[in-house]
Amino acid sequence: MSSKNYGQKTCGTPPYVQKIRFENKIKKRNPQKICSDCKETSDSVKLFSSKVNKLEEIVDNFYKNPIKKNKNKQISIFNAKFTLNNIPCELEYDLSKFSLENLHKLVNFTTQNCNNNNKYSSSIEKID
Structure with missing residues (x-):
């Protein structure tokens, strides 16, 4: 190649020039309203x-x-403290040995007595 041809284009097309018009303002799009x-x-x-x-x-x-597990306390132990004819009573059940039917009866009994605002002589005071 000779030094004459260096930098010349073979097709003879002029280089691309972009015209910038400052009078044209770019319009900002308003965000669409959400339905x-x-x-x-x-x-x-x-x-x-x-x-x-x-x-x-x-x-x-x-x-x-x-949760730290305590070996002495089991989750399946149910303690019920209540009064029967003004005598304090306490019962402890191992619920893991109950059948599903007996568990259902226990739930019905305790919720019935709690919902009746303790109007019966036997009522549950505290469940630990």
């Missing part, structure tokens, strides 16, 4: 996301700080 259904959906998604975040936080905290 009511979209707003409700957005609100629902935000609410759902916040609930999921709370659940994830609880699960993370549970794994970081596990």
Whole structure:
């Protein structure tokens, strides 16, 4: 190649030049208005996301700080303190040995007595 041809274009086309006009103002687009259904959906998604975040936080905290297990205290032990004819009584049940039917009866009995505002002579005062 000779030094004459260096930098010349073979096709003979002029280089591309872009004209810039300063009088043309760039128009900003206004954001589209959200319809009511979209707003409700957005609100629902935000609410759902916040609930999921709370659940994830609880699960993370549970794994970081596990509940310390006490060998003497079992979860299946049910202690009931109540009065029967003005005599204090205390019962302890091992619920792991109850059948499903007996557990159901126990729940019905305790909730019935609690819901009747202790109008019967036997009433439950405290459940540990």
